[in-house]
Amino acid sequence: MPRGSSLFFHADFRRLWAGDTASQFGTFVGNTAVPLLAAVTLAATPFEMGLLTAAETLAFLLLGLPAGVWVDRLSRRRVMLTADFTRFALLLSVPVCWWAGVLTLAQLLVVVLLVGIATLFFDIAYQSYLPSLVGREHLLEGNAKLQAVQSTAQIAGPGAAGVLVQLISAANTVLVTGLGYLTSALFLLRIRAREPEPDRGAHARLLPQIAEGLRFVFSDKPLRAIVGTTGTANFFGGAFTAVYVLFLTRTVGLAPAAVGVLLAVGGAGGILGAVCSGAITRRIGQARAIWLVPLCALPGHLLLPFAAPGWRLGLAGFGAAVGWFGIIIYNIAAVSYRQAICPDRLLGRMNASVRFVVWGVIPLGGLLGGALGEGLGLRGALWVAVTGEAAAVLWVVCSPLRHMRDLPTAAKSGTPAA
Template sequence: MTRTPAPAGTSLWRQRDFRRYLTGQTASVAGSSITSMALPVLAVIELDATTGQVAVLAVLGQLPPALLALHAGVLADRHPKRRLMIISDLVSAGAMLTIPAAAATGMLSLAQLMTVAAVMGTAGVLHDAAAISLLPSLIDRASIQHGNSKVGVLFAVAATGGSNLGAALTALLGPARTLTGDVFSYLVSVWCTARIQVRESVPTRVRGKRMRTEIAEGLRYVRADPRLSVLTWVNATTSFGLSILNTLWALYLLRNLQMSPTAFGVLLGVGALGAAGGAWAAPALARRHGPGPMMLGALALTPCTQIPLLLASPGLAWQVVIGCALVLQLACAGAAGTTQRSIRQIVTEPSMQARMQAVSTCLTSSARPLGALLAGAVGTWIGVRPALTVGSVLLVVPLLVLARSPLRGLRQMPTAPDDPKEEWPATFTIPTPGHCQETACTDSRNGEGK
């Protein structure tokens, strides 16, 4: 049995398909956070991995979004999204299950960990392309921002809870057994996704149409719409700046500012509350100030939140100040990220949802390793604090991209593509890679956000 989304005005909590979607995806985020905690411990403690091997393990998990996001977007627009989500989750669960099984028999190796990381990274790209683009099919377009707000809140809480649970389970059961928690989360996601009943529109594919042709269509579609183009470049430039900060942030706090591991963990947990709060407040802030001014204000505050970090010295007082700044930074990320994602989903045609998202994912994912390389080079050449200063200054770039566009004055959320009331300035200069680069407003200190 299938059904169409509930009409606008119906509480999202009363819509079963949305609840099932949210439950499944929240479980998946919590499970991934367990893995992000347990997998490095398994590699370093159990398998005695070197620094280089740990880096390779991390890269293998991060490369698929940069290399395969555009292809995953085409597949998600070609085929039923729920089916792709279920297949991807089952592949990830099966790959993850091989780790505790091999550990139990004494056959676990670093090569297996790296293979599993690559397989799960690939499956995750396809899952995310389908999952993010499925949301507009589940709820009315007028409710998309409220839907993304709830997604952002629960994802932030789930990520923090998953990390803490992962740390506790690793201490109690060992890192290999802890990974079964992530396997369970994938099965929960499969069960919830399979129970979604909303009618999903899948466009009829032209026979013989090549994937690269459809990828090119997605790129042209994003470039042709000034709203999508601007927000995509805002995402990419934000990701580039934050990747520099994220690469050296933990090292700087733990070594230069002599913060204890316990204090560092508390800092990250408190910061996640900011992300949840920003996502929760986003619809109200957009109604009161307008989506454009609200995003502009959030982007303007983000570089300012790095000032305490750059001025800090060892001591409890500075740790508290840095924690408060992190809460504000992630609140800005939650509010701006929820709003920009909602705008992109609202203005994009159903047949292009996944490819639109894939363009942003590809650029933001490509920006992260480049930022990490720059951070390493600058940090080695002139020091960690100057490298953090470079990253902070680069966070001004997305602010300038948005400030130069008509989106800066957007006073209400746009309407659907086929709504005749929608108006937009005819003259607009689309930024090019020479002017700016792209990153995600939803990036956080400790990395992804989807």
């Protein structure tokens, strides 16, 4: 592809993009179908829903740091393929056991935990693979296109899941998620670009390699603030996820299809954010896209606990759309920055270090949400979660980013200075 051309003309990126489309659609179907399966079919309590939320991302807390070292030692495309095939096989077991009449909440927890481990390796490899596939000068465009797919799936997936759950049951709907991962693997197999050989020096001892990734992340002040914001938002987001479907089905009284529609509304704001991210970032600068946009948009989530039958349901949908608009623009700018400044040999460890913090806190938040749901009630727990999410932006607002317009976009040669 000629330098400066659009990624629309990059054949291997199109294959990655197509696979990501199938994977993201399946993921968002599963993000709705699995909680509905637990809440409606398996009669899970708020605490059990918290356990389910924790199981989804526990791998990032337990294995996140060594996973980055292992990814740097291996072919990243091969890691992604293995993860996709593994997730397909695991999720296939849910409808099979449902057909046999032996599906339990315990099995669902185990499947979700193992899928989370595969997702950990896929995500680290995926974000480390993109710079070598498209070049660092195309990272903002590539991330924006991939984020647009995710936001579109966030609209289509929950709505489709809600309808499918009512038509064919939640357990059968989980199969759609597995098929999405299988399709992703088939597109990855068609990528022809040669990946750079893994750094043979990465076969040093595990702990020093982990420490090098952590030093890179936490000695860069803008990146440190970004990790603080994302980690705090994800912690309270885990609490939110643990109680939101229960809140909508039991407190608000929505049917599964209506739950899917409301969840999809937030994705509309995400699509708009992905489409507008390039123009907004060029207009106000990448640094301001990281702190100013979420500062204005995240308070929209404070409208979610007001959800009730009638016009207040529309108010909650509007708040979700506004919040996701800001989150997507923030994510694109923040991920593009960290991919751009990191040397290729450290990409796996850098991404793993970031994911260890920002995803590792989600299971803790999920357990908090389950406990708050039992103690404060579902609406009270939701208030705590959305307030914490909105306050997370203070990390970047109170950082050097507030006094900057643009951020460096060239890879650093080593560990940055403090």
